[in-house]
Amino acid sequence: MDTPPPDRRNFLKTALASLPLATVGETPAIQQVLTSPEKSRTSHLRLSCNLYSFNEPLMNGQMTLEQVLTFCAELGFNAVDPTAYYFPNYPTVPDDSYLYQIKRRAFRLGLDISGTGVRNDFTLPNLDRRKAEIELVKKWTDVAARLGAPVIRVFAGTGKELPVGYNREEVTTWVVDAIRDCSEYAAKRGVMIVVQNHADFIQTADHVLEIVRRVHSDWLAVNLDIGSFKLGDPYPQIASVAPHAATWQIKENLFVNGQEVPTDLTKIMRIVRESGYRGYLPIETLGRGDPKVKVPAFYEKVKKALEAID
Template sequence: MIDRRKFITGAATLGIGTAFAESFAMPESPYGRKVVGRAKKIKHNPIGVSSYSFWQFNGPKEEVPMELCIEKAAAMGFDGIEFLLVQMSSEENSYLQKLKKQAYHAGLDLMGFSTHQGYVYPEKEKREENIAKTIHQIELAYQLGIPVMRLNTGRWGTTKSFDDLMANKGIEPALEGYTEDDGFAWVIDSIVQCLPVAEKCGVVLGLENHWGLGRTAAGVKRIVDTIDSPWLQVTLDTGNFLEDRKAQMELLAPQTFLVQAKTYYGGGKWYTLDIDYPEIGEIMRKNNYRGYISLEFEGNESPETAVPKSLEVLRESFYYDL
């Protein structure tokens, strides 16, 4: 075989190899060698999976323990896992540390903590209960070493059935005698009281577009902008905008700290959306988003087949230029 270096040197001597040699030139590495690479380098966003994807509230949570979710996430090739708090079997520190140890040994980041709370209550004592609950959840995230926690606004509760709420696209009337402005004031005041603990623990609160006052991007942004804290950002859920999805995502993308990406193989439990993930990936690249994408599978197909297919879609869609 022809020695490549001798070939290029010989070609240059003949006066015909300069452009050819330059086309093969590679940048120097810090170690003094030529680095093999392409003109435009990309890096894929890390992809996690919510433990919810393996359970979806289908049957007792004991049938899909967190230990099993860690095993499945690692076996399927995910980079991290997001814990759904209500799916966990305990909040004891020994249990939390056991999960953290298992995930580390499996090569998974504990990258998200999905929690439930709500502040849309006229009664101050109910709001205070949820503030205390949220502070406790932040401390659990700290014990687990999780850097971002999903936060909800809560909702009015005037639609008693969640199925009915979904049928009405998450829209429900305010309590009689109150307005949305009242609700926003309660939510903002409550979250502000949680932020000192979030900062102390190093846990970013990601307010999600998750029904209630956070049903729309405008509602989420109103709260986040009013509070204006680096410890309150956005959890962007791709499946919770039921109209004007692209425009609403573009509005929240600059403040997004975590993306929760839904898929619906086998048809959705409450609805099915045709989500254009390459388009969403482009939106996030324009906003220099380099963080985690967390899969939330919400379809009727078996997670054993649907979750790996979802991972492939997300891997292909979320990347950024280096």
């Protein structure tokens, strides 16, 4: 008599039982999927629009947030990244009714909300003011959770100069402690904190990597802003930070030895793929010009660069 085949439930139990259990972070198998270039094809990359591209019309009332969402959806974006100050009465948190209106609008347009972000400064010497900045991040982490945004962007500090009377090690410790506090809170809300290199307190890859290393949290990653490494050659710095990125800002121009030049998008997309990154690639256009013209043009360039490396 033939032995009946095992049912699917027992098969899964046997298969799962053979897998090693991880004690901290992702399993080695998951880490391999996340970091292996062979596993990361461009089909796993989705284009998002960082809505700073529409900063002028959003801030002067020429366009509403809802209108920008519609424009992005019709252009073909998979997602949008609306910074917090495009919501009414920032930094005050909007009513849930407004947040859910935006969330519903995005969903009905077929858009994910790939992230949001705040203006903050963790390099302030006054402890009470730093605590207020931490509370700002936490309040908007709650907003990100309600919107369904997987990440919230934060800065280390907004100025290039150190506070008078303090050295970089001291200030870095303030930043690390603040981001660790925010990351612990964000973990409870199911949102990742992503620190952005913004050519301010963070000027080099080593600066951002030191913060990531010292915070040492599964709920902290990098928002890799390719246009904000302004010292030396940005491409090796971008490549060194890329494995730690949970989201990006892809820009038209970057800085080579301090000189602004057009971005080599094919080179950037190779770095993205070789890092094993999967997820959203928000693009951001800057400078003068109509975003209704600039954004579609840059969107097409990024799409072609992705196709060129597939």
